[in-house]
Every structure is written in C-alpha cells, then in structure tokens.
Amino acid sequence: MAATQRRVRLVKKAGLFIGLLIGAVFAGFPVVWMASSSFKSNTEIFASPPKLITDNFSWDAYTSILTDPTKVRFFINSYVVSLSVTVLTLLIAILAAYAFSRFEFRFKKPLNMIIVSVQGVPPITLLIPYFGLMVTLGLYNTYLGLILTYMVFTLPYAIIMMTGYFNTLPKELDEAARVDGASAMGALWRILVPISIPGIVSVGIYTFMISWNEFLFALTLTRTQDMRTVPIGIQLLMGQNSYEWNQMMAMSILGCIPVLLLFLFFQRFFIGGMTAGAVKN
C-alpha cells in the first residue's frame, strides 16, 4: 500500500518535472539563443546545422559595441533618462500619495478618479500633439522632453501604489509627530518615508523598467543619434549596412542587464509590488 503510494508520488513528481522542463524550453530557449548568438561571428549566425556553442567563441560583438562611442551613448542616454524619471516620479508621487492618504480636501475624489483613469489613455493618442507641444516648449530632442513624457505614464501608477502603501501604515505614527510640533513635510520625510522603503523600492523598480523599455515616444521625440535610447539604438543597428545580428544580440544582452539585476536582487519587492498595483489598486 505504502509502496504504491510512493510510486504514484514518484510518477507525479516525474510528470511535473517534465512539464516544467518543457515550459522552461519555451520560456528560456529564445534567451539562451540570444546569448549564444552574441558570441558568434556574423557569418555563423545562420550556419546550418545551427550550433548552440560556436567553435569560434568570441567577445568581438561586445567589444565593438563598447568601443563605439555612438552605441555607448545609447546606454548613457537610457541610464540618464530612466534614473531621472525614477527619482522625480518617486519624489512627486510620495508628495501626492501623502495628500491622498492623510488629508481631506475638496476635489479629492475627482482628482483620484482622474489619476486612475489616465492610465487607460492610449500612448498613440498623445503622440501626435506631443510632437507639436515638445517643439513649442523647446523640449524636442532633449533629455527633459523624454523625462517629462515618461513621468506622465509612471506617475499615476506610482501615486496609486504609494497611496495604497501609506494607507496600510497607522495614522497615529505621523500624527504623533505632528502633535510634537513637526511640520507636515517633516512627518512625511522623517516618519513615513523611512518605514515605506519596501513600497518605494518596488515603485522605483517599476518606474525604471517603464522608462528603460519605452519605445514609441523615444522614437518620435528624439532625432539625433546622441539623444537615442537603447531600444531605438537596437532598431538603428537593424537598418544600418546589413544586419549585424551578433552585435544586435550583444546589445540586447547588455540592454537587459540592469532589469535582470534589479529582478534578481529585489525579487520579493518586484513580485509583491507588481501584483499589489495591478490587482488591488
């Protein structure tokens, strides 16, 4: 009896493991192939039969990207824009979330409704007026233009998540500080913010990912090579003198490293944060 039970358990275990392996090939093979191709020479990319590990393993694709100032610039631009968006979004969102969580004021409900509903505005709807608006404001083809644009998309979500986070913290904490004579600002930055670090980290990661990955506005609101971000840079490699597949794959690997590292270090925040925002709002 015990033996059959153990056998059933073993079969179940093996079946599950095989299922997981099949899923892993579906999910992981494309990524493995990306890495594998980045170490090949461009002539070997479509060699038949295809080889997972090339005989002529080389870092050439990486060196040619990292020694090309134009391509390095794509990365610098992406970092400057994404980090600025993250810091500014967090600052502004924390202030707004504090107001929503701890104060009563007129227009609170409608403002909250607006912030929730602007998340559904299609980017393509804003794209046409932005083109003209950015030229008028003198922000076309600048960092600031991209940064402000991305904040329109990151702020609503960040505010909703931060408000939710502040709501879970007891009001007595900051009220006690207010009674002791701290200003509203003081209570926020000295009491609330330090204990909200986990929430702030997950909002920050989400914000960074959105800006690091953005494509449509980066394509339309920048013009010169020195303002292009990584996603556009990868596309530009496609257009240039035939396809440099190995370089495109190397650039893809380099381009995903920041997000991959964020994920590996902050897995808990990542998953908790994303679901909290998407599911509970």
Place this chain on the structure above:
Amino acid sequence: MRTTRTPGAERTTAAKSLTGRLTPYGFISPTAALLFILMFVPIAMVMGYSVMDNVITNKHPEFVGLDNYVKVLTNGVLPTAVLNTAIFTIVSVIAHLVLGLLFAMMLNTKLLSNLTTGLFRVIYVLPWLFTVAIIAILWRLLLNPNGVINYVLVGLGITPTGIEWLSTPGTALLAVTFINIWAGYPFYMVSLLAGLQGIPTDLYEAAKVDGASALQQFWHMTLPQLKPIIISMSLLDVIWTSQQFALIWMTTGGGPINATEMLSTFTYKLAFSNYEFSQASASAVLLLVVSTVLAYVYARYQKARE
C-alpha cells in the same frame, strides 16, 4: 479691534488653519501641473486637430467638422486593422491567462524542492525582463527562414523548406501573436502565483477529506479564489494589448499587405508616413473613446470589489 487686544494670537491660528487647508493642494500641485500640461492640454489639442483641415502641414487650418472622422471610418484599411487588433488581443489575452495559470500552478507545487521551483521561476520570468525592442529583434532572428526554428521544423519534416513567418501574409498575424504571448504571460504567472500562495492550505485539506478530485478542487476552489485577480489582469491586458505598437512596428511594420495592421500602427502611419495629421488625430480620438470605455469597466470592477 479685537486683534489689538490679543495681539497676533487669532491671526496665527487663522494663518495656520489656512496653510493647513492649503497643505494638501501644495502636495498635489506638481502632479496636477504635470498632468494638466502633458495630459489634458494634449488631449484637447488632439481633439482640436481632429476637426480641423490638415494641421501641422497647413499653416492656416480650417474647421471642417467631422470630415476627418468620416474619412477615417471609410478608410479601406480600417476594418482590417480592427479585425487584426481584435484577433491579436483576444488570442493573446486568453493564451496569457492559460499559460500564466498553468505555469503558476506547476511552480506552486510542494512535490519539488524550493530550490528547483525557484530556479524554474527565474527561467519562466525571463521573457518579462526584455524590452519589446529586444523581443522583436530576437524573434526576427529565431523566425528567420534560415533560423533555428525553421531548421528544427524542416528537420522534423513539418515543412519542406524554411517559412518566412513574419513576411508571409498567411502566417504573419499568427507569428506576431505568438511572440506577444511569449512576451506577456509572465505578468499573469507572477500575479497568479502570488494569488495561489494566498489560498489557505486547509481549504484543500478539507476538500481532500471530502474526496474531491484534483479537477474538482481546481474548478470549485482554485478558480473561484483566483477570479478577482484573473478578471483584473485580463481587463488590464485587453487595454495594453489592444494598444500594442512597438512589437508590431519592429517585426512586421503592419505588413505584409496590411496582414498585421493594428489600430495603433494604422494611426501612426496616417500621421508619420502619410502626414495626414488631422485624420490621424480623428483616429487617435476614436481609440481614446474605446480605451476610456474599457478603463471605465476596469475602474467599476475594482470599485465593486472594495
């Protein structure tokens, strides 16, 4: 004068309560300013553009009423774009949900060690960590006629020669939908996994005692418990997927011969390929209306849950 009798006292409380009442507005003001200038002004602008004769290219545009809307709605490509967007969105959302749920349930097992499931979880999340631009390039490499996927298919005798998946009218929509499925399921998986871990285990133990089969447990316990997450995520996914632009733009550009034309690429091309900014604006306003309806349903649903 009362203020002279109690110098300063009332004035300070009055000033204090005034600043007190203004404080929240101060905190909100950066957000309000940004959303006003970069959300409401542009929406008003695009609505204005949509009823004017060709803006941006024309220095003195004239009011033309609903002409642009008529032109967009009678554009021969529009029905194709609507149909493609619908197929792309519905198939993607269903597949995301099915795969996300399947993987989440496999990862939620207690049969395997935490280390094993942890490792698989990282692999399963991988597609989520790549930007759309990278995903597009990667799949162009994989789906190339001489690429590795075609090599395997030919080797297995499924096709006699390599297929140009992304540039054959009959397969292009299938191919971009498949790519989108690959790219999008981890978001569901991660949320559903969190949801599964939140279901109390004694529920399952009670069901086992009652003799419920695995299928019955799934149908009568797991699904109802996950229902709120599933509905929220599906609504969000419908909104996002129907707006997808970058993936289509970088894999097929809407081609070949409109085979993968979506509402987003259709609108983009009207503006930035044909320079019909007014018609593009009309199309953008129509998209806004559709999205607003979807967002309203989503907001209502969220509210009903509270």
